[in-house]
Amino acid sequence: MRAATIxxxxxxxxGVLARVIGLFSGRGYNIDSLTVAPVDAEGRLSRITVVTxxxxxxxxxxxxxxxxxxxxxxxxxLTLEGPHLVRELALIKVVGTGDHRVEALRLADAFRARxxxxxxxxxxxxxTGNAEKIDAFCALMRPIGLKEISRTGxxxxxxxxxxxxx
Amino acid sequence: MSATTQxxxxxxxxxxxxxxxLRALKDQGVxxxxxxxxxxxxxxxxxxxxxxxxxxxxxxxxxxAVHAAEGYARSTGxxxxxxxxxxxxxxxxxxxxxxxxxxxxxxxCLTGQVPTHLIGNDAFQxxxxxxxxxxxxxxNYLVKRSDDLARVVHxxxxxxxxxxxxxxxxxxxxxxxxxxxxxxxxxxxxQPHRSYRPQxxxxxxxxxxxVALLKASxxxxxxxxxxxxxxxxxxxxxxxxFVHLTGFPCTNTLMGLGAFPSQDKQFIGMLGMxxxxxxxxxxxxxxxxxxxxxxxDDRVTGKLSHFSPGSxxxxxxxxPSSINKNVKVDVPIVGDAGRILAAMxxxxxxxxxxxxxxxLAAWWKQIDAWRAKDCLRYVQQGKIIKPQHAVKRLYEITRxxxxxxxxxxxxxxxxxxxxxxxxxxxxxxWMTSGGLGTMGxxxxxxxxxxxxxxxxxxxxxxxxxxxxxxxxxxxxxxxYRLPVKVFILNNEYMGMVRQWQExxxxxxxxxxxxxxxxxxVKLAESFHGVGLRAxxxxxxxxxxxxxxxxxxxVIADIAVAKDENCFPMIPSGAAHNEMILxxxxxGGVAGVTDEGKVLV
Ligand SMILES: Cc1cc2nc3c(=O)[nH]c(=O)nc-3n(C[C@H](O)[C@H](O)[C@H](O)COP(=O)(O)OP(=O)(O)OC[C@H]3O[C@@H](n4cnc5c(N)ncnc54)[C@H](O)[C@@H]3O)c2cc1C
Ligand SMILES: Cc1ncc(C[n+]2csc(CCOP(=O)(O)OP(=O)(O)O)c2C)c(N)n1
Ligand SMILES: [Mg+2]
Numbered sequence: 168m169r170a171a172t173i174x175x176x177x178x179x180x181x182g183v184l185a186r187v188i189g190l191f192s193g194r195g196y197n198i199d200s201l202t203v204a205p206v207d208a209e210g211r212l213s214r215i216t217v218v219t220x221x222x223x224x225x226x227x228x229x230x231x232x233x234x235x236x237x238x239x240x241x242x243x244x245l246t247l248e249g250p251h252l253v254r255e256l257a258l259i260k261v262v263g264t265g266d267h268r269v270e271a272l273r274l275a276d277a278f279r280a281r282x283x284x285x286x287x288x289x290x291x292x293x294x295t296g297n298a299e300k301i302d303a304f305c306a307l308m309r310p311i312g313l314k315e316i317s318r319t320g321x322x323x324x325x326x327x328x329x330x331x332x333x
Numbered sequence: 334m335s336a337t338t339q340x341x342x343x344x345x346x347x348x349x350x351x352x353x354x355l356r357a358l359k360d361q362g363v364x365x366x367x368x369x370x371x372x373x374x375x376x377x378x379x380x381x382x383x384x385x386x387x388x389x390x391x392x393x394x395x396x397x398a399v400h401a402a403e404g405y406a407r408s409t410g411x412x413x414x415x416x417x418x419x420x421x422x423x424x425x426x427x428x429x430x431x432x433x434x435x436x437x438x439x440x441x442c443l444t445g446q447v448p449t450h451l452i453g454n455d456a457f458q459x460x461x462x463x464x465x466x467x468x469x470x471x472x473n474y475l476v477k478r479s480d481d482l483a484r485v486v487h488x489x490x491x492x493x494x495x496x497x498x499x500x501x502x503x504x505x506x507x508x509x510x511x512x513x514x515x516x517x518x519x520x521x522x523x524q525p526h527r528s529y530r531p532q533x534x535x536x537x538x539x540x541x542x543x544v545a546l547l548k549a550s551x552x553x554x555x556x557x558x559x560x561x562x563x564x565x566x567x568x569x570x571x572x573x574x575f576v577h578l579t580g581f582p583c584t585n586t587l588m589g590l591g592a593f594p595s596q597d598k599q600f601i602g603m604l605g606m607x608x609x610x611x612x613x614x615x616x617x618x619x620x621x622x623x624x625x626x627x628x629x630d631d632r633v634t635g636k637l638s639h640f641s642p643g644s645x646x647x648x649x650x651x652x653p654s655s656i657n658k659n660v661k662v663d664v665p666i667v668g669d670a671g672r673i674l675a676a677m678x679x680x681x682x683x684x685x686x687x688x689x690x691x692x693l694a695a696w697w698k699q700i701d702a703w704r705a706k707d708c709l710r711y712v713q714q715g716k717i718i719k720p721q722h723a724v725k726r727l728y729e730i731t732r733x734x735x736x737x738x739x740x741x742x743x744x745x746x747x748x749x750x751x752x753x754x755x756x757x758x759x760x761x762x763w764m765t766s767g768g769l770g771t772m773g774x775x776x777x778x779x780x781x782x783x784x785x786x787x788x789x790x791x792x793x794x795x796x797x798x799x800x801x802x803x804x805x806x807x808x809x810x811x812x813y814r815l816p817v818k819v820f821i822l823n824n825e826y827m828g829m830v831r832q833w834q835e836x837x838x839x840x841x842x843x844x845x846x847x848x849x850x851x852x853x854v855k856l857a858e859s860f861h862g863v864g865l866r867a868x869x870x871x872x873x874x875x876x877x878x879x880x881x882x883x884x885x886x887v888i889a890d891i892a893v894a895k896d897e898n899c900f901p902m903i904p905s906g907a908a909h910n911e912m913i914l915x916x917x918x919x920g921g922v923a924g925v926t927d928e929g930k931v932l933v
Pocket of ligand 1: 435436437496497498557558559560561563564585586587588589603604605606607608625626627628629630632633649650651652655668669670671744745748749766767768769770771829
């Protein structure tokens with residue numbers, strides 16, 4: 168078993184996300200996270216980042232199955248292809264007063280989370296990082312008033328000059 | 334000036350969407366559509382009425398339209414075309430679409446849809462057709478803009494026929510069919526699709542690796558499947574040439590029958606669950622296996638952990654997702670079977686190493702010893718007709734007739750007996766539902782075959798249970814004067830179910846008896862056909878001869894032994910070398926574990 172972060176460049180057309188998600192659910196593959204957004208100037212191409220796990224044979228299947236979808240341009244296993252960056256964005260709401268507020272701000276500072284909203288009883292922190300960093304931050308916030316989390320799931324890109332297309 | 338530029342120039346458009354669809358079909362070479370009308374597709378029916386280039390065949394159920402198109406496609410190598418209405422028309426077609434997907438059959442299915450402004454409102458006869466058919470098609474489209482219409486139809490045909498063939502659905506809202514739309518010619522073949530580019534040309538390095546392995550082999554086998562049929566008749570010819578060049582034994586999957594001539598002395602029969610003793614033992618004992626266009630289906634491999642344990646495996650397939658899916662292989666080759674075979678023949682001739690002919694001769698000696706078991710032997714005595722005998726005589730008598738013969742089947746024991754006892758010398762003569770195993774496939778498929786080959790002899794080898802699943806198509810046969818022959822091996826049981834119940838469920842025949850059967854002779858007559866019956870062995874040949882001599886639809890109801898089982902059989906979860914050869918050996922089944930029993 169291993170984890171794989173897979174980047175998929177697709178035509179930005181109706182139903183394409185349903186095809187990808189249907190493939191994973193229909194064939195019983197894991198999705199740990201999945202993100203999607205258009206990435207070119209004309210809005211014709213979208214990039215999907217899927218984090219999945221499985222045996223080497225299953226991951227090879229996942230890539231081959233993705234690649235044979237008609238609107239898929241390119242499939243790349245970033246985990247296999249070498250050094251790459253993985254980032255996730257999270258918005259984290261913490262509600263509380265007194266010492267808890269002070270503690271929350273102190274921890275946020277240590278984790279380089281930014282305050283993007285504040286009331287006398289709450290903060291919303293914004294942080295980027297890999298999943299483990301966000302998990303760790305949320306775990307620390309839990310006893311001091313963590314109320315709500317919204318996360319994007321991972322986006323990823325290869326280091327250096329190498330690009331998905333060309 | 335093309336229609337598109339006229340549109341851009343604001344020149345008035347002259348064709349309705351429905352007319353654009355028909356024009357695109359015609360430009361794609363469509364001659365026949367199998368369909369059934371309804372509200373959402375009335376504009377297309379209106380356009381059909383006003384032209385003569387494309388013939389419409391009115392089926393009696395949408396599932397049958399799809400199977401008919403499959404029969405048409407698989408017997409010609411062309412793309413089959415289907416037209417159904419929205420809602421129930423589309424949902425009725427789903428089984429056929431999945432059948433075509435599993436068996437890699439190229440189809441384009443046009444489905445009607447409610448007008449664009451009503452989509453999502455639970456309108457009358459609305460169904461989320463692209464949602465429902467997504468996992469049942471190679472690709473599907475919902476056309477929401479008239480400007481996209483012609484392009485989508487052309488693209489659908491390209492997707493259906495290229496790479497690994499499969500069914501494509503085009504969902505057509507009624508307003509798109511009624512509104513004027515621009516026509517555009519199909520893009521030239523040289524212009525690649527933006528994202529879809531299947532690889533047909535193999536990598537020569539892989540070819541040479543494969544040839545080196547095969548040259549050095551001592552106990553080789555060629556395991557050829559439906560992909561060789563998909564690659565066109567030339568691929569079958571090249572397969573035969575390659576097998577002759579190398580001297581190797583060749584086995585075919587159920588879907589590959591006809592890719593290699595059954596009468597050839599290097600043919601060792603079908604492999605798999607109901608394959609021959611020699612084919613399965615060759616697969617088990619080989620040292621190098623060449624899989625040409627087959628997909629290591631579970632019905633072929635048996636227990637995966639025990640599948641051909643000592644061999645190096647070469648897998649040639651146009652679909653990279655077929656490779657390393659079930660069985661890990663040593664030399665993958667992605668590409669079209671025809672081009673791969675041509676390249677392998679050339680590479681074999683160029684390779685200067687010599688083959689170990691002595692080892693190959695010893696291997697053949699071993700194979701001949703396995704063959705001597707004569708695993709398909711049966712004894713026909715007395716009046717009761719053995720189903721195997723019925724198929725064997727059907728084969729012999731049609732061969733004597735010298736007519737070009739096409740066989741379709743339903744699903745069950747009769748299907749396996751047809752595969753075992755009917756020989757095929759050429760590709761595209763054998764149409765069966767392998768991957769989905771759809772009862773009710775054979776009669777409509779035969780209809781499609783007969784439309785494509787009006788002068789050929791087309792026979793559906795059927796079971797009495799399966800045939801009832803699309804029996805309404807007898808009316809279509811009558812309407813279009815299609816002289817299809819339905820040859821029912823009537824054992825009064827869902828025999829394949831009964832066999833599994835006998836062998837795996839203690840003989841508890843739960844709901845597998847075919848009660849209250851119709852009188853098939855009268856049934857044929859009431860559908861304007863001819864009904865024949867054989868109830869004892871001495872009548873069999875006469876009935877077959879009369880059936881062949883009748884130039885009308887025929888149902889021949891052949892009463893066969895009710896309790897016959899289909900052997901050889903590899904019980905589920907067992908390995909190739911744990912095959913049961915015949916009655917008296919069922920003890921072998923006692924060893925089937927619960928792990929085996931959960932398998933289908
Ligand atoms: C009751 C029942 C019993 C059965 N028992 C058996 C049995 O005993 N033995 C048996 O063999 N089957 C049996 N089957 C059928 C079985 O379920 C499978 O359908 C069959 O084995 C698959 O055949 P195949 O491997 O040739 O692949 P197909 O399903 O024909 O697939 C073709 C393969 O070739 C590839 N391909 C397509 N086009 C090309 C091309 N141009 N070039 C190269 N590759 C291409 C495809 O990507 C695919 O991988 C049975 C079915 C039923 C219903
Ligand atoms: C649509 C469908 N439903 C159920 C099955 C399961 N099934 C496989 S074979 C079979 C029995 C077929 O009986 P019959 O047509 O009489 O053929 P026989 O096995 O007796 O030759 C059944 C029910 C199937 N393959 N397809
Ligand atoms: Mg039966």
